[in-house]
Amino acid sequence: MIDSINWLAVLIATVVSFVSGFIWFGPKTFYPIWWKAIGKSSTEEPGSNQNMAMVFGSITVALFIQALTLFIIVDWYQAKVGEFGIIQGLTAGLIVGIGVVAASPLSHRLMSGHGFKVWLIEVGNDVLNFALMGAIFGLFL
Secondary structure, three states: OHHHOOHHHHHHHHHHHHHHHHHHOOOOOOHHHHHHHOOOOOOOOOOOOOOHHHHHHHHHHHHHHHHHHHHHHHHHHHHHHOOOOHHHHHHHHHHHHHHHHHOOOHHHHHHOOOHHHHHHHHHHHHHHHHHHHHHHHHHHO
């Protein structure tokens, strides 16, 4: 199993996911809406009490683990069905993104009082990232 991992594909998927998240949560996209939806005021500085190198490093490690896990799933599936391309990879990424990644934190957001808006913004990027990772893996398999 480890022998069949395409590390270049996993690395590319990690970088693409990081860039996607950077754009998704940018100041001109969903970040201001998300920030307000989690109950923060416009005068509060994001990350002012955090080590941002640690935050972005942790995000990168998490994205790498997600990409590696999805690659293993997609590679296993491809070995079972044979033909596998961008569309199959995109579909696999969407299925995992929606069925596992997006569904799982819904109860957490609702119980924390953040609601559907926060959940949609956060998991929207996750689902997009898994779809992109799947499509990338479809190119490599």
